[in-house]
Amino acid sequence: MILKRNEKVVYIVEASLFGALIAFGLFSLQAGEVFKSYYIVVVLAILCVIMAVILGNKRSKNYLSSGALRYVIAFCLLFGIISYTLGLILSFNLSYLSFDLQKNLCGLVPAAVIIILSELLRRQIYNSYARGKKAIICFSLLMILMGVLLTISAQVFSDAESIFVFATGTIFPIIATELLCAYLCRNFGIAPGLTFRLATGLYFYIIPIVPNLGPYIQTVLHLILATLIYFFCSKTLASRREDQQKFRRFGIGFLTIPLVAVTATVVCLVSGIFNYQIIAIGSNSMLPHYGRGDAVIFQKLAPEQIQEDDILVFRRENIIVTHRVTKVVKKDDQLYFQTKGDAEAESNEELVQSGDVIGRVVAHSKYIGYPTIWLSDIFNGGKND
């Protein structure tokens, strides 16, 4: 009987939250940013109070919170260090809020309150109706919807690229955060998930300089952070259940080590933060050496290290071009490079200046650039012939 009552209350609360989010989605376009945040705060606060009044404030039965909390704090600190180290290689941004106390508080306070209230509501739902997987999944979907609605108003969707960047750079981290928090709350109580969300969601309000890693690196780091915390916490859980010995680590390693290695290599090569980078080839100007759909790996080099017959990687306006060097010209102490595509009859008329040199092609691979070319076609409305 109690379970049924709890079930009803949880579903009513979730339905109310869904309705409030739909209303938020419909009317938020006309509202200011401050109003949007406070609207969510009020909705969550009301639902928390309703849950507490009707079902009471049940204490969590979890007793492993401290172990998981240690992992969350340690990994958040580690990834902070990695992010700032990468910032030294790439660049840093001044956080636009950090030097304005009023703006800072206007952003920080509602964001922090939203995180705290949503985790409180999650804990109440999980504690009241722990066996209801459907209710837990529904709540996670609502949290993802809320995260998307809170961030979508700041987006400008001008083309397919911006939609892709939002879908991957914003929604992927929201989903990863939600899945991790659901797991942590279910198994370790409120503290680890709350700490994770506060650490990853609010640091840019507090720290005046943030690393400018770009959406790609930032998202990859966020996904890896969430996954690592999950793995270490699940090990804690397994060890607590005293069945760690049955935990066949070799099986997981055997299957996943190559996958992780390939993924890490791709991330390093695509991100371009190291000395080697991979790019897809979209034209056939270098046939028969390589052509459209192939990918080349190039090494970043100084112009002085480029020689005749090297395949030069250079920037021409907004284009990265890979053509073979037919002649190195020295004029007024400046190096210039005459280049030609292998498939072309004549050299390019325009000499490549030293400042446009990026590097030299060191390897190429057949066909693996096609996914990038296809996505590029989609981004450009299928206009590649």
Next chain:
Amino acid sequence: MQKQKNFQIAIIGVLAFAVLFMSVGFAAYSQNLDIRGTTTIGANKWSVHFDKDTMQTVVGSVASSSVDLSDETASLGFKANLGKPGDYFAFTVDVVNDGTFDAVLRSIAMTELTEAEAKLVKFSVKYDSDTYTSTTTGIQDALNYNIGNNTKTLLVRVEYRDDVSTADIPATDTEVSLSVSLNYEQN
């Protein structure tokens, strides 16, 4: 325990898939121009250019006009003094691709006119059979004209609007700078 192990393998698989998907996508969007040898007609590359011999002026009642087009080139300039409302100046010129690659016109960009300029002049370009007229928001149309190794005719026309109100006619001679950029890519 086996269930947990499978779940963890699935998590790693999903993570790897998500990261690889992002890698492909971000590589595509960060290099969408980079990867296909884009060029503009203003840069004289791979031999897409105007053909001087085909240039013909279609002069209206203008005081004086000139088109600056030297030999085989990829850019041209023109001047026209439009004395009164209704005057126009137009010329046609062929865009020739005699390079080794087929060329596709991907986009056309025209000057954004200011409010005041838009009241005074009408600036349009006819490429092949389609006409593009610049407004205060300019033109940045995505196109897909495959000119292969052929020739296309471009008509450029600038007109002193005949519907300009007396109040908008400037007291002194006014120079309006106009430009059009054809963005070709290798097919």
